[in-house]
Amino acid sequence: MKRPFSFLLLIVTLATSISCGEKEKTIENGDIITEENNKIIGTWLLVYGETRTGDSIEIKDLSKTKFIKILNKDHFAFFNQLEGTDEGFYGGGGSYALNGNSYVERLDYVGIKELRGEEFSFELEVKGDSLIQSGFEDVPEAGIKRHIVEKYIRIKE
Incomplete structure (x- = not known):
């Protein structure tokens, strides 16, 4: 027994x-x-996007679009859709690593083949229901060399 x-x-x-x-x-x-101690886990809405390329700064017009980022414990996904139209949809996703405020995305799923498998390093800051992501993206094959700042707010469930 x-x-x-x-x-x-x-x-x-x-x-x-x-x-x-x-x-x-x-x-x-x-x-x-x-999941309990990772403050970035959740669904986020982009409320500010800034891209610096060389000497120029472009502020993303978010008045007619929704850009959503979803983070779980080790993967991310994002998608964008112009409101009221079938145009302007794009998305992507992959895995990420987080070490303190250092955040590295590996973009595995995206419609631009030159970006697949690329890693992007960012600094993250979480303040209450806000997430701020900033870093430099450099992918010569895709013609990308820019610094970005993105500010998100958490979407409540």
Whole structure:
């Protein structure tokens, strides 16, 4: 009788440790990111976008579009849609790594093949329900060499 119970206890212990491990992601400095302590997890609406290329600065016109970014514990996705039209839709996604305020996206899914597999390093800052992302994007094959600043607000569920 003790054998079946011991075996059952071993199975339950293994299953628990495996399922708990799926909710955690270890980052470089040994800290563990969980859904509870990762403040960037959620759905975000872009409210300000700035692109600096050379000496010029372009502020994104968001009056007729919605740009959404979704972050889970280790992946991101974004999409943009012009309101009231079938035009102007684009999106992408991939995985990310977070180490303190240092955030690196690996863009694996996107309609521009020159961007697939590219990594982009950013600094992130979360203040309440706001997320600020800034960094330099440099992809010569796609003609991109710019500094961006994006400000998002959390979309409440």
